[in-house]
Amino acid sequence: MIHVVRWLLLPVSLLYAAVVWLRNRMYDLQILKSTSFDLPVVVIGNLAVGGTGKSPMTEYVLSTLKQRRNIAVVSRGYGRKTKGFRIVKTTDQSVSVGDEPLQIKRKFPETEVIVCEDRVLAIKQLRDTVDGVLLDDAFQHRALKPSFVILLFDYASLLQPILPLPTGNFRDTLVESRRSDVIVVTKCPDHVDPSVKSVIASRLSRYSHSPIFYAKTAYGHLKNAQGAHFDDKLLADTHVLLVTGIANPKPMASYLTQRVKNVKHLRYNDHHHFTQREFTEISNTFRKIGREQKIIVTTEKDFQRIPSSFLDRHPVYFLPIEQAILFGEAPQLNTEIEKAFQSGSVN
Structure with a gap:
């Protein structure tokens, strides 16, 4: 349509x-x-x-x-x-x-x-x-x-x-x-x-x-706010909640889908400013993933818009990218x- x-x-x-x-x-x-x-x-x-x-x-x-x-x-x-x-x-x-x-x-x-x-x-x-x-x-x-x-x-x-x-x-x-x-x-x-x-x-x-x-x-290694990398050896058994606010998240979603156990994707508009209600939605969606081995993944650009209060309470990682x-x-x-x-x- x-x-x-x-x-x-x-x-x-x-x-x-x-x-x-x-x-x-x-x-x-x-x-x-x-x-x-x-x-x-x-x-x-x-x-x-x-x-x-x-x-x-x-x-x-x-x-x-x-x-x-x-x-x-x-x-x-x-x-x-x-x-x-x-x-x-x-x-x-x-x-x-x-x-x-x-x-x-x-x-x-x-x-x-x-x-x-x-x-x-x-x-x-x-x-x-x-x-x-x-x-x-x-x-x-x-x-x-x-x-x-x-x-x-x-x-x-x-x-x-x-x-x-x-x-x-x-x-x-x-x-x-x-x-x-x-x-x-x-x-x-x-x-x-x-x-x-x-x-x-x-x-x-x-x-x-x-x-x-x-x-x-x-794509680089998944990294959190402290600069620590997620262990690549654990990816195959990890469930991921992917949160994106970029123009075209499909390549990133495809990349993760090939490497992790499962990907659930919450997609927002490019440069989206997350509201408190949306952070609650992200948190609730993450909690409903009934697996012990799970993380939230986002883009490096979106990571800049996530407050430390949310990062402190959730295992959030960003996926760096570069031009090769x-x-x-x-x-x-x-x-x-x-x-x-x-x-x-x-x-």
Whole structure:
């Protein structure tokens, strides 16, 4: 039924695509002005709505550079209840700064993480104190002209028709990929057939000559609030209550289903702010799992939104993920990232 309704909205999608196209051309023709800076400003973005792995890619970039660069991360802080420029601290709550910026700050405590709706304003306040700026999800923020763009595509989305919102999931047309400097196709299967890889490369090369890299989601060890790992040897006999508030939890659910005794899934919307009533629901659902060997598992992003009072009373673990670059091409991507933070302003 949902698919039928989305197709009925195709005229709205065409109108949306026309408006987006016109807006982009106005920036290209400098009718609408973009601001550039005399320091590296690297954007990680996508054309679709959510779910392409921007946060893991942000962490990948920081892991590549953190020992050699003083890089600040700037994010809108989606879902936060505050406004304006704010420096993220490890002790913050997700409602104040957003779950993804808080996750990055806690994982990279030495990195300056900022949330601000106005990215240009944020960079103006940072530019005298950092060597470069990394922006999460700012591809459509055309008031800012980056020096380098890492554009992400979900693997499955490139094997389907590219349709604009609301019929499809794309907020920009494929032609905008020409503004990229590097393209990373994320969430690939373990083995990408060469013929499929060729189809994807052919589709993207119509608009962009940027190098294309392929990445899969690599899962780490289950970890709790104290940083202790769950014993992998016990997984096969463990019952899991999976709690997610992300755009696409299916890969994670599938991963766990193959490794644990049983998975019961409570699914919420992306960036969902859990209420006390919902925590009670989670607690009651967990209690009804009539097995001794049981745990609650969530994503690292959702983990930032769970209060310590709940964590103290339940065995909650999060499953870390990272981008694993395929075909042995991580060194080439790392070289591109290094070059990105050596570049200067955009003319």
